Amino acid sequence: xxxxxxMRTPWIWMDGQxxxxxxxxxxxxxxxxxxxxxxxxxxxxxxxEDGPAIFRLEDHxxxxxxxxxxxxxxxxxxxxxxxxxxxRLILRNGLESAYIRPVVYRGxxxxxxxxxxxxxxxxxxxxxxxxYLGEDSARTxxxxxxxxxxxxxxxxxxxxxxxxxNYMNSQLMKLEAxxxxxxxxxxxxxxxxxxxxxxxxxxxxxxxxxxxPPWDSSVLIGITRDSVMKLARDVGIEVQxxxxxxxxxxxxxxxxxxxxxxxxxxxxxxxxxxxxxVVPGPVTGLIxxxxxxxxxxxIDDRRGWLHHLHLPVPIAAFxxxxxxxxx
Ligand code: PMP
Numbered sequence: 224x225x226x227x228x229x230m231r232t233p234w235i236w237m238d239g240q241x242x243x244x245x246x247x248x249x250x251x252x253x254x255x256x257x258x259x260x261x262x263x264x265x266x267x268x269x270x271x272e273d274g275p276a277i278f279r280l281e282d283h284x285x286x287x288x289x290x291x292x293x294x295x296x297x298x299x300x301x302x303x304x305x306x307x308x309x310x311r312l313i314l315r316n317g318l319e320s321a322y323i324r325p326v327v328y329r330g331x332x333x334x335x336x337x338x339x340x341x342x343x344x345x346x347x348x349x350x351x352x353x354x355y356l357g358e359d360s361a362r363t364x365x366x367x368x369x370x371x372x373x374x375x376x377x378x379x380x381x382x383x384x385x386x387x388x389n390y391m392n393s394q395l396m397k398l399e400a401x402x403x404x405x406x407x408x409x410x411x412x413x414x415x416x417x418x419x420x421x422x423x424x425x426x427x428x429x430x431x432x433x434x435x436p437p438w439d440s441s442v443l444i445g446i447t448r449d450s451v452m453k454l455a456r457d458v459g460i461e462v463q464x465x466x467x468x469x470x471x472x473x474x475x476x477x478x479x480x481x482x483x484x485x486x487x488x489x490x491x492x493x494x495x496x497x498x499x500x501v502v503p504g505p506v507t508g509l510i511x512x513x514x515x516x517x518x519x520x521x522i523d524d525r526r527g528w529l530h531h532l533h534l535p536v537p538i539a540a541f542x543x544x545x546x547x548x549x550x
Contacts, residue, residue: 365488
């Protein structure tokens with residue numbers, strides 16, 4: 224199972240202007256290249272009957288700015304300007320559905336560890352991207368392992384910040400999993416409790432109660448995680464955020480992973496121990512269904528999570544440089 228193919232799109236937004244895909248480049252001595260000084264987000268835009276709609280746009284942009292604040296990286300744009308740029312990028316690339324990747328990074332200035340001389344730059348790309356853990360993953364489930372790598376201890380790299388550097392740890396987890404024939408790894412936190420996947424949060428079902436690790440288990444506070452908890456409570460499922468001992472993964476009735484790229488993916492086995500009797504299990508299947516209906520605009524969006532893209536999108540005030548024509 225490899226990564227889904229990344230479809231090239233005509234335009235990438237960089238620091239206020241749209242540039243053609245192949246010209247969206249940065250200098251090799253940019254601070255980010257050497258020290259992982261970046262903050263990013265991952266959003267999805269879904270096709271609905273009313274055209275493309277971005278899921279929880281404001282919440283993702285808020286998390287982007289919070290992550291930046293932790294690292295003292297203040298973008299020169301405001302959250303509404305980033306939202307606006309994302310919307311215009313989707314429309315300009317003619318995308319119906321897409322994965323969207325904003326990234327804020329420290330550019331060319333110094334290679335010292337005092338990064339303040341480096342400009343804070345921002346780019347946004349969007350492309351068609353299938354389910355991250357495989358097209359069939361939502362139906363067939365995936366096999367996972369407990370990583371021999373731990374998730375970030377809280378006084379090392381802050382897990383709440385979605386920083387590029389955190390994903391060096393994720394890559395170690397992922398490579399170990401793939402090398403051993405698993406689709407994904409879940410790491411324990413510094414105290415040995417279940418934390419999260421390399422790019423997903425985790426939920427388990429035990430005796431009809433849904434559990435997920437709390438903020439202090441070194442998890443990214445996932446937006447899909449929050450959506451799952453709310454959708455589950457809407458249908459009367461009890462949800463608890465609490466520390467999860469590793470062995471509960473082997474006896475849980477259901478286990479699933481969730482994240483923007485992966486969406487909601489049942490876990491078929493953990494360390495070769497089969498989970499439950501059917502895939503997806505009843506709670507996982509119900510939540511998958513509710514989530515799917517919601518993001519495609521088929522059930523009432525009472526929380527206003529879908530940001531529909533209606534033409535024409537107002538031109539943002541922040542677009543100081545003339546746009547480059549496509550080549
Ligand atoms: N944990 C990690 C480490 C992730 O990379 C992601 C994906 N962004 C998640 C959890 C899930 O977060 P979200 O639902 O906001 O995409």
